[in-house]
Structures are given as structure tokens and as C-alpha cells.
Amino acid sequence: MPSQPIEDYAVIGDCHTAALVGRNGSIDWLCLPRFDSPACFAALLGGPEHGRWLVAPAVPILGVKRRYRPGTLILETEFETDSGVVRVVDCMPIRNGRSDLLRMIIGVRGRVPMQMELVMRLDYGSIVPWVRRTEGGLLATAGPDSLLLQTPLPLTGRHMRTRSEFEVTRGERIPLNLAHCASHLPLPQPQDPEALLASTEKFWRDWSRRCSHRGPHREAVVRSLLTLKALTYLPTGGIVAAATTSLPEQPGGVRNWDYRYCWLRDATFTLNALLLAGHTEEAEAWREWLLRAIAGRPGDLQTLYSVTGERRVDEYELDWLPGYNGAAPVRVGNAAARQLQLDIYGELMDTLHLARHAGVPPQPHAWSIQRTLLDYLERRWEEPDEGIWEIRGPRRQFTHSKIMAWVAFDRAIKSVEQFGLDGPVDRWRELCAEIHARVCKEGFNRRRNSFVQCLGGTALDASLLLIPQLGFLPAEDPRVQGTVEAVRRELSRGALVWRYQTRTGVDNLPPGEGGFVPCSFWLVDGLALVGRRKEAQALFKKVLALCNDVGLLSEEIDPDTGHMLGNFPQAFSHMALVNTVRVLGLSRERMAQTSRKGERPAAATAARGRRPARPAARKAGSSP
Numbered sequence: 347m348p349s350q351p352i353e354d355y356a357v358i359g360d361c362h363t364a365a366l367v368g369r370n371g372s373i374d375w376l377c378l379p380r381f382d383s384p385a386c387f388a389a390l391l392g393g394p395e396h397g398r399w400l401v402a403p404a405v406p407i408l409g410v411k412r413r414y415r416p417g418t419l420i421l422e423t424e425f426e427t428d429s430g431v432v433r434v435v436d437c438m439p440i441r442n443g444r445s446d447l448l449r450m451i452i453g454v455r456g457r458v459p460m461q462m463e464l465v466m467r468l469d470y471g472s473i474v475p476w477v478r479r480t481e482g483g484l485l486a487t488a489g490p491d492s493l494l495l496q497t498p499l500p501l502t503g504r505h506m507r508t509r510s511e512f513e514v515t516r517g518e519r520i521p522l523n524l525a526h527c528a529s530h531l532p533l534p535q536p537q538d539p540e541a542l543l544a545s546t547e548k549f550w551r552d553w554s555r556r557c558s559h560r561g562p563h564r565e566a567v568v569r570s571l572l573t574l575k576a577l578t579y580l581p582t583g584g585i586v587a588a589a590t591t592s593l594p595e596q597p598g599g600v601r602n603w604d605y606r607y608c609w610l611r612d613a614t615f616t617l618n619a620l621l622l623a624g625h626t627e628e629a630e631a632w633r634e635w636l637l638r639a640i641a642g643r644p645g646d647l648q649t650l651y652s653v654t655g656e657r658r659v660d661e662y663e664l665d666w667l668p669g670y671n672g673a674a675p676v677r678v679g680n681a682a683a684r685q686l687q688l689d690i691y692g693e694l695m696d697t698l699h700l701a702r703h704a705g706v707p708p709q710p711h712a713w714s715i716q717r718t719l720l721d722y723l724e725r726r727w728e729e730p731d732e733g734i735w736e737i738r739g740p741r742r743q744f745t746h747s748k749i750m751a752w753v754a755f756d757r758a759i760k761s762v763e764q765f766g767l768d769g770p771v772d773r774w775r776e777l778c779a780e781i782h783a784r785v786c787k788e789g790f791n792r793r794r795n796s797f798v799q800c801l802g803g804t805a806l807d808a809s810l811l812l813i814p815q816l817g818f819l820p821a822e823d824p825r826v827q828g829t830v831e832a833v834r835r836e837l838s839r840g841a842l843v844w845r846y847q848t849r850t851g852v853d854n855l856p857p858g859e860g861g862f863v864p865c866s867f868w869l870v871d872g873l874a875l876v877g878r879r880k881e882a883q884a885l886f887k888k889v890l891a892l893c894n895d896v897g898l899l900s901e902e903i904d905p906d907t908g909h910m911l912g913n914f915p916q917a918f919s920h921m922a923l924v925n926t927v928r929v930l931g932l933s934r935e936r937m938a939q940t941s942r943k944g945e946r947p948a949a950a951t952a953a954r955g956r957r958p959a960r961p962a963a964r965k966a967g968s969s970p
């Protein structure tokens with residue numbers, strides 16, 4: 347049976363982990379107790395036999411409508427049948443020492459025959475737990491995990507699946523709650539499902555009310571922020587790149603990666619988006635996570651870490667899972683962790699600078715860690731690396747990595763100038779000048795009238811659309827305008843923009859992947875910043891339409907079918923959406939002014955009106 351399209355899923359979560367709920371009422375993905383734990387529902391990467399939880403009409407479905415309750419992560423799926431309408435409300439209550447997955451079945455009209463099928467398979471679909479009846483439900487146990495189902499429904503067990511057949515009539519509310527706990531601990535106490543639902547709704551509404559964005563596209567911005575929050579691991583502040591592993595970037599292909607980790611790059615972009623919308627608490631929590639994760643020798647800095655900052659995220663394959671629509675292998679862990687990606691230093695410096703501007707409370711060790719990283723970058727910036735796209739081919743002289751090295755030193759200089767910090771600014775200025783000159787000389791191709799992927803090369807790369815946002819060159823510079831036009835002409839089709847051309851073999855993988863959603867937003871930004879605002883607005887409308895019916899984005903889009911590709915929902919895509927809304931909201935004057943001054947155009951508005959962190963006293967070793 348073919349897998350459901352990725353866009354047919356919606357996410358629910360409790361800021362420790364997340365579940366994917368299909369349009370058909372089946373929860374096909376859930377890792378417990380945290381994002382990167384083994385899945386107990388893995389049907390997403392196989393079939394129902396790999397674990398899933400279905401609640402749906404047992405008769406033909408005439409129509410399905412879905413929505414999130416406004417400002418929340420509570421999903422409502424409404425099924426229309428011949429005999430009536432039924433709504434299934436799904437959420438994961440915010441944890442209070444336990445983890446719950448709550449499904450409330452509500453009769454809306456008439457009488458609907460229903461089915462429930464629960465297939466619990468621990469360790470990514472490979473372990474059938476031992477199941478026994480309890481008062482008001484059942485308990486499944488295998489190794490370290492127990493799952494406790496509580497419901498008033500009659501349950502039967504057949505073929506190692508738990509089933510129920512029942513009817514729901516108008517006004518009826520039938521709860522099902524699945525709690526996870528460590529198998530050696532006492533069982534969780536029964537909870538009042540209505541109270542759980544109400545407190546979950548309150549939590550999300552209170553959170554989303556704090557979004558400071560009041561301009562156009564507020565709904566899309568709030569949905570993106572809720573998604574970013576859903577991808578945050580509350581105990582540590584770490585933010586995962588996506589909720590899934592191995593959703594393919596190419597239908598049936600091998601470009602399948604595990605994104606349930608915290609990338610410094612992605613999380614930094616995400617943090618920018620949160621700061622832009624006024625969520626300084628999350629920004630502070632993430633900054634704390636970051637400083638703990640990167641503590642140690644600067645040469646040991648990884649590109650990604652686990653949600654708690656663990657470094658061991660070794661990559662291996664799950665050979666018993668066939669993969670999404672047969673796209674194998676299914677991978678756990680990510681070998682990109684040990685790559686050399688020199689851009690991350692610039693991203694870190696940029697974010698910590700922005701955090702200071704936005705008034706995130708000072709952290710005494712931050713500046714000394716930053717200084718150590720800069721010393722390391724000073725020694726290594728000229729080396730080839732794997733770059734922003736984490737290519738698995740030979741290291742290269744990626745232009746974007748060099749530009750980000752410039753960003754690192756530029757933000758260091760600004761930190762000294764604007765916050766009274768201590769550092770060798772003259773040396774950093776020389777480095778900035780050297781890197782800038784090298785990029786402009788070797789990273790720009792006159793014949794193509796564009797910046798290019800590698801120094802001395804000719805291939806284009808959508809990451810270079812970020813040049814004016816980073817303040818490397820002002821938007822009115824003809825080289826920036828040329829780059830925006832070249833990417834538009836050669837790397838884009840309709841709303842889609844490719845990261846680079848895979849047929850050049852640069853990434854050592856079979857060619858062909860979808861359009862990369864964040865790059866579409868970057869092209870909108872580029873067009874807006876170079877003054878092509880009408881085109882930018884028109885493109886933005888098309889890119890926004892890539893969101894599914896509940897406002898979620900994956901990593902990529904298949905140009906042939908329009909279906910979503912890659913991991914889902916993807917933080918990188920949602921943070922790019924938020925940033926673009928801010929860029930489009932800037933006046934022409936503000937854009938020109940900030941870009942000329944070498945500031946991030948979107949960040950400039952975030953900082954406005956907020957109290958910046960107090961500059962530290964100017965003395966050696968002092969830090970904010």
C-alpha cells in the first residue's frame with residue numbers, strides 16, 4: 347500500500363517529542379520519550395505492522411476537514427460519512443512528569459460507526475510488547491518502556507493488535523489516552539482527559555498570544571512559531587531540525603537523513619525567527635543549550651548534537667524498515683555531525699550578537715567562548731569544508747563558508763564596538779578585509795555575473811542569496827543584483843528554488859532532489875532587498891501556497907508532482923517563512939539603510955523598541 351503523502355500529516359507534540367497524525371486518522375510516527383528515541387509508531391517508514399494508532403470511521407469517508415484550534419497545537423480532524431460527522435481531537439499534553447497522547451472522539455452529527463486499531467511496536471517497529479489488561483484499559487511492556495492505554499471503549503486483541511468497534515452519536519465524547527513511562531517505575535495515575543485537554547489548550551494559547559508580530563500573514567507566522575516551539579526540547583532548550591528521520595528528498599531515493607537532532611546552523615536560524623517574534627525566553631534557553639553543547643575544545647565543535655547536547659549521534663541503517671514509499675535506507679544518527687562546516691562559526695557569532703541586541707539576559711561565559719572559537723576560525727577559515735549543504739563529497743572552497751567567516755569576525759568587531767567587550771579588533775578588521783577581498787575576487791564570476799558556489803568555480807548556489815541579509819554587500823551592489831537574477835533564472839522554477847544543481851556531482855549522490863523550501867523564501871528576500879518588490883510579493887504568495895492545509899512545511903517539494911519531500915515539519919523552512927514576512931514588512935528606506943550599514947535587515951526591526959543588553963564595563967576578560 348503506498349504511503350500517505352507527507353502533506354497529509356500534521357504534527358502534535360509536548361516539547362519533548364512529536365507525533366505525526368495522518369488525514370486518515372492514523373498516528374504513524376511517534377518516538378518516546380524524546381524526539382530521537384526509538385519510535386513506537388513507525389508506520390511512516392513502513393506499514394501498519396511497524397506501529398500506528400488509527401481512529402477513524404469504519405464506513406466510507408466522504409470528506410475530511412482538518413484544522414488546529416487557533417493558536418494551539420491541538421489538531422481537529424473532522425470526518426464526514428453518510429450517517430453523520432465525527433471529530434477526532436488529538437494533542438500531547440505538556441508534561442508534568444509523564445507523557446500522554448490524548449485522542450478525544452466527538453460526535454458532531456448523526457451516528458457514525460467507528461474503528462480503533464492500536465499497533466504498538468517498540469524500537470522502530472521491531473519489538474512486539476507483552477500486553478495485559480488493566481482496569482480501564484491495557485498495559486504494554488517491552489524492555490525499558492511501558493505504554494498504558496486508558497479508555498472506556500471495549501477492547502479486543504487479535505493478531506497482536508488492539509481493536510475496538512463502536513458507534514459515536516451527536517454530543518458524545520469518548521477519550522483515549524496513551525501514557526508512556528519507564529517500565530521499572532510505578533504506573534502513571536489515571537488523568538481526567540477533559541482537564542488535560544483544557545490545560546493543553548491554555549498552554550498553547552498563552553504561548554502564541556505572546557507573538558509580537560502584528561502585521562500581515564500573522565496566521566502563517568504564528569503557525570510557524572508554534573511549529574518551531576513544538577520542535578524545542580523543553581528541558582534543555584535544544585531545537586531539533588525536524589520531527590522525523592529518512593523522509594526522502596528524492597522519491598524512492600537514498601537521500602534520507604535523520605533530522606531529530608539540534609544543528610547549530612538550523613537552530614541558530616530558528617532562534618533568529620523566535621527573536622524576531624519576541625520570544626526571548628526560548629532564545630535564552632537555546633543560548634544556554636548552545637553554550638553547554640559547544641563547551642570544550644573549539645576544534646571539537648560539532649555541526650549537530652542531541653537534544654541534551656550529547657555528541658555521539660553515530661549513523662546506522664534500520665534494515666527491517668522498507669522506508670517511506672520504499673525509499674531506503676532508513677537512517678538513524680547523522681554522519682554530518684563530524685564534518686567540517688566553517689559557516690557555523692559565523693552563524694553562532696551572528697546569533698549571539700543578535701541576542702545581545704534583543705536584550706536576552708547576559709551570560710558571563712559567552713564572550714570568552716566566542717573569543718576561543720574566533721581564534722580557531724582565524725587558523726582554519728582558508729581550508730576547504732563540507733559547507734552549509736553538508737555535501738558528502740570531497741571538501742571544497744565553498745564561497746558561503748568564507749562569507750560566514752567574514753560574518754563571524756564582523757559580528758565580533760560589532761560586539762566590541764556596541765557592547766564594550768574586549769578583543770583584538772584591529773586584527774579582526776584586517777581579517778575581514780582579507781576575506782572580503784578574496785570572496786569578491788574569487789567567489790564572483792564575471793561571465794555569469796553572479797557569486798558562485800566555490801572560489802574559482804562557475805556553479806551557482808542559492809545560499810549566496812543571503813549576501814545582502816548578512817550585510818556582506820549592500821543590496822544595491824550590482825554583484826548582488828546579478829546573483830539574485832542568476833539564481834532566479836537558473837535555479838528556480840515557479841515557486842521552487844534548488845540549493846544547487848545536483849547533476850554536477852558535487853554531493854557524490856545520485857542526482858535529483860526537490861526544490862529546497864528555505865531557498866524559495868531566500869529568493870523572495872533577495873528580490874525584495876534588491877528593490878524588485880512586486881516580484882517578491884508575487885513569489886511569496888506562491889511559496890506560501892506550498893504549506894499544507896494546516897500551515898506546515900517540509901524540507902523540499904517535488905517539482906513533478908507538487909508533493910512534499912524530506913523531513914517534516916522542518917524548522918529551517920518555518921524559520922525562513924518568519925524571516926521573509928519581516929523582510930517584506932520593511933520599508934524601502936529601512937531596507938536600504940540597514941543593508942548599507944551591514945546589519946541584518948530583518949534583525950534590525952526585531953531589536954527596535956526592545957531594551958538591549960546592558961554593555962559590560964570595558965575591561966579585559968569582561969563579558970556579557
Ligand SMILES: OC[C@H]1O[C@H](O[C@H]2O[C@H](CO)[C@@H](O)[C@H](O)[C@H]2O)[C@H](O)[C@@H](O)[C@@H]1O
Nearest residue numbers: 587603609611612682734735736738918
Ligand atoms: O544533502 C545532504 C545532507 O542533507 C542533510 O542536510 C541538510 O539538512 C540539515 C538539517 O536541516 C541542514 O543544516 C543542511 O543545510 C542541509 O543540507 C543531512 O542532514 C546531511 O547528513 C546530508 O549530508
